[in-house]
Amino acid sequence: MIVFDLQCLDGGETFEAWFSSNAAYEEQRAGGLVHCPVCSSANIAKAPMAPRVPRKGADPLARLAAMQSEMLRDSRWVGDKFAETARAMHSGEIKSEQVHGNATLEQARSLVDEGVPVAPLPLPVVPPSQVN
Template sequence: MIVFDLKCGTGHVFEAWFGSSAAYEAQRAARQVECPLCGDAEVAKAVMAPAVSGKGNRVADAPTPARMKAMMTMLASKQAELLASSRWVGGAFADRARAMHLGDEAPEPIHGQASLAEARALVEDGVAVLPLPLPVTPPDTIN
């Protein structure tokens, strides 16, 4: 198997696996390779960084379970701090974020829920949004 970074005609870069370079070329020629984001079948290989493996004796660089736990605790703490200083808007998140971006509403820190399609549309429209790294329980479901 071989992995290629591919780029569609609209500029989306994505990764795809093929049995060989010949298999990629045959599928591309038959227009069987499409961009998973927009469905464009005009794809070509994107520039890829070479896969250079490091020395096998670099185990000391790997995070220990204790370090991973400390990092996750810090991340959860920071996320909780940010959520405490923002307002839950639930499923209205995409509409509210877009309204603030367009100046129809006063800007304020908010968090809520958006579908993948809504989040992509916000990003494409230049709205500054980020997914939260850890799951959030909506306030109306907490006992």
């Protein structure tokens, strides 16, 4: 299947249509079978469009997810106790280790203001208790 952006030459509307090939589009257009969905005109032409070429290599989001997963491999989930845990580690009350969890924006700002080293994760994390 191929997707074309088409334009009605009478009304100016641009719309998307699917065809099995370029030849099928040309054949259907020549036969008056391609119509504008707004005004029903058959005076249709291909509109300029950017090619949809997939990127080489892995999907950038998949790569980011894999990197985040690797970063968290040796990290312990502390859930909603993240701010409390990070603060306690920073002050020396508990042993320092790599942890991740949830924090409100207010909690995160407070930690930063106190000099506690924290960073947001680029992607959401599913708590271990919710993983299938």
